[in-house]
Amino acid sequence: LFAGEVTFLKGVVAMDGLPPDDRPEVCFAGRSNVGKSSLINALTGRKGLARASNTPGRTQEINFFTLAESHYLVDLPGYGFANAPVAIVEKWQRLLKQYLSGRASLRRAFVLVDARHGIKSVDEEIMTLLDRSAVTFQAVLTKTDKLKASELDKVLDQVRGKLAKHPAAYPELVLTSSEKGDGIPLLRAIIAGLA
Ligand code: GTP
Ligand code: MG
Secondary structure (H helix, E strand, O other), X not given: XXXXXXXXXXXXXXXXXXXXXXXXXXXXXXXXXXXXXXHHHHHHOOOOOOOOOOOOOOOOOEEEEEEOOOEEEEEOOOEXXXXXXXXXXXXXXXXXXXXXXXXXXXXXXXXXXXXXXXXXXXXXXXXXXXXXHOOOEEEEEEOHHHOOHHHHXXXXXXXXXXXXXXXXXXXXXXXXXXXXXXXXXXHHHHHHOOO
């Protein structure tokens, strides 16, 4: 699947702008700055495909990428703090929640969690919404290159404990570093298996 072509399809700002739900789709959700866009770039091997930056609130639309003409990869705006006006942020958050709870072709939501911080209350809110909407989600730890193994173990305990309370959580965690490439082949294989 990831040997195929990947192209940017469109940025969506309202539910009526979503492309037809005619193919399997996976999305990347998570707090602002957690590394969603960077992960999409690492997965596709295309550095500048999804816009990434150090400014929280970089991704401001629901961005659709076509993968091998058969799947969509979806880069979502972050939740939590963003460097943007409150009214605008609220608009994205509404759209994000509508999308996550009402997209028939969504096969799995990857919920990205910064390996240094673990699961926060805003993550749990999103996870609860996914439980209610019966959207299977899988936690992906990001930026693992920034931690020592012993620090990572602690966070893993916290993450596993929290996930156990969410019926829609897929139990397997994926540990990634977009910078070093760790976990990227595994995540590609998981996505390819969701056809
Ligand atoms: P928003 O669109 O603002 O919600 O952010 P995002 O979740 O898309 O994060 P983005 O990919 O823009 O990355 C945020 C910052 O984290 C950037 O400065 C990235 O270079 C950095 N970053 C992302 N992934 C990694 C990683 O695996 N390791 C390290 N060290 N830094 C990373
Ligand atoms: Mg982004």
